[in-house]
Amino acid sequence: IANPFYDIGPLKNAVPSTPLMDEMGALYFMFQETNVGRVELFKRLEDGSFQNLTQARPPAVAATAIWLAAGKTQLLDWNGDGKTDRLTIYHNGTVDYKENVNGVLTDLGPQSPFYGLSFGSAFTDANVSGYLPLDLYGDGRKELLVAEWGLKELRFFETAWCELPDACNSRGVCLKNTGKCSCMLGYDGTDCSQCTESFFTDFSDKLSDYPGFVCRACPGRLGNGTCSGRGTCEDDITVKQLQAEEAPTLSKLQTAFLRGEGTCTCSEHFNGSNCEAGQCPAGMEYAEHAIIAHCEQCKPGQYKSESDNTARCRMCPQHHYAPSSGTAVCKECLGSLFIYSVDKEHTDCRMDITASLPVLLGIICWALTFYFAPMVFGLPIVIADISLGPYLPSEKRKEEGAAKSCCKLRRTPPRFAEEGENLQCVKVKSHGNHNLLRGQRATIYFRGTGDPRLDTKRFDFKVEGLTHHELLLLNLDGTPVSNNHDSSTGHVQVKYQHAMLRMGMFGLPFIVWTLLPIAGYAALLAYLNTGAVKFQPSTSSLHVAIGCLVSVVVHSFRYRSLARTRLKKDITHFIQRLKQKNPNPTRCGRGPSRAITAGQLKEFDYYFHGYHGSHRTMYYVCHNIILQLTHPFKLSYAELAGPSLVTWFVSHYWGTSFRHFVDTVSKHSEENPFPGRKPSQQPYWICSFSNNQWAVEEEVGKNWDESSFYLAMRSDACKGTVMVFDEDALPLTRSWCLFELLQTHHFKHTREDFAGLMLCSSNGVMNRGNGSFDLAIKVSHKLATLDLRDASASKESDKLMIEELVRRQAGFKNVRTFLTNAVEEVLLATRARFQDKMTELQSSLALTQSESPTHKKVIQPMPTQVKDPEGEKRPALLGSFRKAYTTSLKSLERVLKRSGSSGSNDKFALKPDVESGVIQEEDESPDKDMIDEQEEEDRPSAADL
Numbered sequence: 001i002a003n004p005f006y007d008i009g010p011l012k013n014a015v016p017s018t019p020l021m022d023e024m025g026a027l028y029f030m031f032q033e034t035n036v037g038r039v040e041l042f043k044r045l046e047d048g049s050f051q052n053l054t055q056a057r058p059p060a061v062a063a064t065a066i067w068l069a070a071g072k073t074q075l076l077d078w079n080g081d082g083k084t085d086r087l088t089i090y091h092n093g094t095v096d097y098k099e100n101v102n103g104v105l106t107d108l109g110p111q112s113p114f115y116g117l118s119f120g121s122a123f124t125d126a127n128v129s130g131y132l133p134l135d136l137y138g139d140g141r142k143e144l145l146v147a148e149w150g151l152k153e154l155r156f157f158e159t160a161w162c163e164l165p166d167a168c169n170s171r172g173v174c175l176k177n178t179g180k181c182s183c184m185l186g187y188d189g190t191d192c193s194q195c196t197e198s199f200f201t202d203f204s205d206k207l208s209d210y211p212g213f214v215c216r217a218c219p220g221r222l223g224n225g226t227c228s229g230r231g232t233c234e235d236d237i238t239v240k241q242l243q244a245e246e247a248p249t250l251s252k253l254q255t256a257f258l259r260g261e262g263t264c265t266c267s268e269h270f271n272g273s274n275c276e277a278g279q280c281p282a283g284m285e286y287a288e289h290a291i292i293a294h295c296e297q298c299k300p301g302q303y304k305s306e307s308d309n310t311a312r313c314r315m316c317p318q319h320h321y322a323p324s325s326g327t328a329v330c331k332e333c334l335g336s337l338f339i340y341s342v343d344k345e346h347t348d349c350r351m352d353i354t355a356s357l358p359v360l361l362g363i364i365c366w367a368l369t370f371y372f373a374p375m376v377f378g379l380p381i382v383i384a385d386i387s388l389g390p391y392l393p394s395e396k397r398k399e400e401g402a403a404k405s406c407c408k409l410r411r412t413p414p415r416f417a418e419e420g421e422n423l424q425c426v427k428v429k430s431h432g433n434h435n436l437l438r439g440q441r442a443t444i445y446f447r448g449t450g451d452p453r454l455d456t457k458r459f460d461f462k463v464e465g466l467t468h469h470e471l472l473l474l475n476l477d478g479t480p481v482s483n484n485h486d487s488s489t490g491h492v493q494v495k496y497q498h499a500m501l502r503m504g505m506f507g508l509p510f511i512v513w514t515l516l517p518i519a520g521y522a523a524l525l526a527y528l529n530t531g532a533v534k535f536q537p538s539t540s541s542l543h544v545a546i547g548c549l550v551s552v553v554v555h556s557f558r559y560r561s562l563a564r565t566r567l568k569k570d571i572t573h574f575i576q577r578l579k580q581k582n583p584n585p586t587r588c589g590r591g592p593s594r595a596i597t598a599g600q601l602k603e604f605d606y607y608f609h610g611y612h613g614s615h616r617t618m619y620y621v622c623h624n625i626i627l628q629l630t631h632p633f634k635l636s637y638a639e640l641a642g643p644s645l646v647t648w649f650v651s652h653y654w655g656t657s658f659r660h661f662v663d664t665v666s667k668h669s670e671e672n673p674f675p676g677r678k679p680s681q682q683p684y685w686i687c688s689f690s691n692n693q694w695a696v697e698e699e700v701g702k703n704w705d706e707s708s709f710y711l712a713m714r715s716d717a718c719k720g721t722v723m724v725f726d727e728d729a730l731p732l733t734r735s736w737c738l739f740e741l742l743q744t745h746h747f748k749h750t751r752e753d754f755a756g757l758m759l760c761s762s763n764g765v766m767n768r769g770n771g772s773f774d775l776a777i778k779v780s781h782k783l784a785t786l787d788l789r790d791a792s793a794s795k796e797s798d799k800l801m802i803e804e805l806v807r808r809q810a811g812f813k814n815v816r817t818f819l820t821n822a823v824e825e826v827l828l829a830t831r832a833r834f835q836d837k838m839t840e841l842q843s844s845l846a847l848t849q850s851e852s853p854t855h856k857k858v859i860q861p862m863p864t865q866v867k868d869p870e871g872e873k874r875p876a877l878l879g880s881f882r883k884a885y886t887t888s889l890k891s892l893e894r895v896l897k898r899s900g901s902s903g904s905n906d907k908f909a910l911k912p913d914v915e916s917g918v919i920q921e922e923d924e925s926p927d928k929d930m931i932d933e934q935e936e937e938d939r940p941s942a943a944d945l
Contacts, residue, residue: 004136005145005154007050008042014147014154015130017065028053030065031147034129070128078113078133078142089146093119093127113159119146168192171215186215198226200235200260218262219274227264230275230293234260267294282306282328285313297326301346305329316346323347358524359543365517365524366547371554372517375435375510378499380491382562384431384469386449388424388484425480426473428463428492431565435503435510436465441474442498449490450623453483459495486620488567488611489628567611571628574607575640578629582642585633590699591711592718594638594690595646598669599680601689604641605662618654618661622688636692644683645717647674651740652724653731654688663762664724671764684722685712687736700798704805709736713743720744720755725766727778732819735793735802742806745818757822767822769829776830780823 013034020028027044039058042050068074073088083100090096095114098105109115119127132145144157167174168181171192175182183192186199195201195215202216218226218233226233239260243250263273270278280286280295286309287296298304298313301322316322316330321342323331333342333349341352436442441464446454454461461481463471471492473481494503501509579585588594605612612621626637633640648668652661665686669679691699691708701707712718721744723731731737741757748756759779764770766779789812793799806812 003154003156004048005050005156008040008052008154010151010153011040011147012036012151013129013149014040015067015069016132016145016147017062017067018132019134020061020065030059030062032062032067067130068132069130074133076133076142080140080142087133089119089128089131091128091149095119117157119148119155186217195236195259197237198233198235200233200262202262216262219264220276227266227275228270228272228293229288230270230278231264231266232292234263234265236260267292269295279307279309283326285311298322300325300327303327303330316342318342321346321349323349362521362524363543363546363550365521366544367550367554368517368547369514370548370551372510372514373551374555375503376500376514377496378494378503380447380493381434382431382565383428383446383449383487383490383492384565384567385429386451386454386473386485386487387427387429388482388486389427390424423480424482424484426483426485427466428471428473430469430471430492432562433468433505434465434471434492435505436463436471436494437502437504437507437509438465440465440502441478442502443476443495444492445495447491447493449485449487450619450627451485451487454485454487455490463492463494486616488565488620488624567624568628570608570611571625575629575632577607578641582640585635585640585642587635588639588643590692590708592646592685592715593643594636594708595644595683595685595712596638596641596689597644597680598666598682598684599678600641601662601665601684601686602680604637605658609659612658614659615657617656618652618658618688621658622654622693626688627693630693634692634694637689639692646685646712646715647683647717647719648672648685649713649718649721649740650684650686650724651721651731651737651744652686653726653734653737655730656724656726660726660762661724664760665722667762667764667770668722668758668760671768671770685718704739704801709740710743713740713747716753718747719753720758722758722760725759725761725771725775725779727775729779733791735791735799738791738806738815739802741819742802742810742815745810745815748818757818759822759826766826767829769826769833771826771830773830773834776826780827 008029008031011031011033013036014031015034017030017032020030022028029042029044029050031040031042032038033040039054039062041053041055041059043053044050070089070091073086075084075086077083078085078087078097079099081100083103085100086096086098086105088096095117097108097112097114099108099112100106127149128146129149130147132147133142134145135141136143141159143159146155146157148155168183169192171187172181172183174180181190181192183189186196188194188196198218198221199215200218201213203213218235220226220228221233232238236259240255240258243255243258264275266272266275266278269280269284272278282305283303284295284297285304287294288309290296301316302313303316303322304311304313305328316327319333319342320330321333330346331349333340340349342349441462443459443462445457445459445461447457449455460476462474462476462478464474466472473485475481500511504510504513608621608625611625630637630640636643638644650665665684666679669682669684672682673679674682687709690712699708704710713721721740723737723741725731732741744757747754759766759771761771761775763772763775766776789803791799791802793802806815810818
């Protein structure tokens with residue numbers, strides 16, 4: 001093609017500028033010769049030739065022209081797609097073209113219109129001085145004008161296509177308008193040198209296969225489809241794609257030489273060179289409309305039993321289902337225990353709740369039957385509490401509206417109804433409903449209460465329901481039990497003959513509730529068998545077994561729930577508190593090392609005060625609380641709470657009120673401080689807390705000198721014996737208290753640091769006069785008639801052992817003398833304290849009398865005198881106190897003399913202020929003195945006892 005800029009001739013180091021256009025549309029081209037310093041101006045004429053308009057001086061437009069030197073980047077739309085491309089031609093002749101592809105300037109590589117175009121030379125580094133992209137012909141296609149370094153002619157390039165002698169490798173026709181090849185069937189690529197899909201390269205030396213290769217069709221490609229449409233052919237494209245994935249590092253040249261073999265890889269269940277043979281098995285249908293025909297599994301809920309390519313998957317028939325894909329035969333939906341049905345998609349067989357409701361009702365009937373069956377014979381009733389309470393007649397209960405909280409008497413003789421105001425009755429509270437029908441009585445026996453009078457394991461009592469949770473305890477003759485019984489543990493067992501008809505709910509006995517579900521189950525079966533759809537359980541024994549299992553589980557939960565009474569819950573919580581202070585309770589030696597502090601005793605009393613109250617004894621506390629606390633560990637309470645070394649040994653009677661016991665020990669700890677200890681840190685050895693109640697035989701020992709009692713008392717750390725006294729002096733009636741008294745007598749005479757016997761009450765140490773006057777008198781009266789040989793023990797062997805020990809070591813007389821001296825000390829201290837109080841009272845009364853208006857002399861001018869009633873009463877009140885005081889002192893003297901003490905009579909003499917008449921006595925009746933003297937003579941003396 002002729003160069004349109006040929007007429008311009010050679011230019012030296014020319015740099016073109018952007019073309020200029022005048023009003024007539026004529027184009028002007030300017031070239032700057034850089035080394036010469038001259039600007040050449042040319043006008044393009046209508047015939048396409050150029051007219052040189054260069055003058056001596058550069059034109060004025062040269063100053064504002066845009067000069068396109070080599071290396072300057074041009075932004076333009078080269079390919080006419082409306083997007084801005086980038087073109088740069090460097091001095092060394094390298095062309096850098098970036099085409100805008102989706103907004104990104106991309107190097108097209110071999111597809112670039114400048115691919116293979118270079119102006120470089122091996123002899124010089126600078127070959128291009130400037131370049132100018134332009135549309136010279138206005139046809140929308142770009143041309144390129146390049147000026148080279150040196151005196152060279154301008155080079156002009158048009159967008160065109162070169163025709164090769166063997167264009168398209170003789171496998172297609174080159175299109176003149178586009179310059180692209182239109183390849184024959186099976187050929188592809190810019191030069192028709194590649195094979196299309198389903199064709200593979202086969203090299204050949206035949207002349208007809210020039211230039212040495214031919215693209216052959218895969219089997220079936222020209223017939224019924226490639227590989228019969230049932231597989232994939234190993235053509236060139238497939239091989240190149242696989243290699244690109246497996247070996248991505250292959251170069252383009254290596255990839256270009258890859259070719260396929262033209263073999264078919266058939267779908268599963270098909271074979272042959274063209275995949276023409278084979279058929280889909282059962283459970284799979286022929287997917288002929290897929291891109292590659294294959295055998296496809298039937299969907300869940302469908303099936304296909306034939307092995308061919310024509311049958312289709314079908315929905316499972318009624319009452320059949322296919323849970324998974326590829327099912328040849330649907331499963332039948334059958335239920336062995338309940339009724340099952342198929343869902344709409346026939347994919348799942350589920351239990352039909354509506355249809356299985358009769359079966360569920362049948363199982364429930366059997367569960368109820370087995371649930372009520374044990375109750376017919378009377379299940380044990382869990383005891384929450386047994387206590388003595390007041391009896392109120394039914395008339396008074398109605399008036400007070402207390403029908404649910406007091407005892408009532410049914411069918412009792414008239415004499416009890418008359419005495420009802422003062423009658424005490426025992427009430428048994430159950431944890432949960434006791435189920436005794438209202439108005440019914442039942443014979444019972446107790447077990448596990450800890451009260452030997454109740455735990456006889458004989459049907460010695462009857463009960464009658466008061467409320468759903470409260471029973472009235474009766475004797476066998478129907479009269480209320482009035483003896484005190486206390487317990488918060490154990491069970492009540494109803495006689496089974498009475499439980500059958502007298503225990504139930506909603507007014508019906510349990511035997512009726514047991515038979516009703518059986519009758520309901522029979523009626524249900526009869527109804528179902530008469531219906532249009534017959535139903536018969538696969539096995540009735542299975543229903544019975546399930547019902548029995550359900551009832552066992554329910555009874556297990558019920559038993560556990562009833563067994564966790566409020567007391568047991570509190571015991572569990574208290575154990576956790578103890579373990580926080582003593583995380584690892586361990587067994588320690590018997591005797592002195594198992595004492596507990598007064599603070600630990602108070603903590604125990606504070607936590608369980610709601611259970612033992614103010615009247616319950618150590619018998620209740622030991623069985624109901626201490627044993628339950630130590631049961632998991634089989635240790636003593638001291639070992640569980642944290643033991644201490646003994647300082648005081650406590651002798652007491654278990655039948656004394658626990659509240660009185662705690663107050664007495666607390667008062668003693670306050671009145672007997674120990675150096676370096678607080679009162680709450682005083683250690684006390686208390687048998688119920690210090691002995692392991694789970695190993696009583698071990699604690700008692702085979703002989704008295706092996707018992708924990710003796711080991712604790714003989715310890716050098718033990719400083720004395722604290723005997724807890726009450727009004728009846730009950731500790732002196734127990735053999736083990738007598739043993740402790742004997743050892744106290746022994747250690748008092750053998751150890752100097754042993755304080756001896758301290759008689760204590762809730763008011764303090766009586767030996768120091770801190771007990772009440774009435775208590776001291778009652779204890780003295782009790783001692784005057786007490787025979788220590790009458791002391792008793794729970795075991796007869798313990799009683800005989802202790803009596804023999806007393807006779808051998810000291811004798812009953814010496815022990816009694818030792819006790820009498822202690823009581824005498826109490827009486828003397830009490831008398832001294834009483835006289836001090838009375839003297840103080842006399843002074844107060846005398847001061848009040850002296851200040852009274854009746855003792856002041858006031859002269860009144862009025863003839864009449866006004867009386868003061870309050871002043872007249874004060875002398876009478878003072879006289880009453882004097883009389884009471886004198887009588888009390890005389891009574892105290894008589895008790896001291898009767899006690900048989902060997903002390904001098906000076907101990908019993910009245911204080912001088914009494915003898916001198918400071919406290920004037922009123923005349924007493926001589927008859928009363930004679931009666932008192934006669935009573936003294938009739939009473940036995942201490943020596944006689």
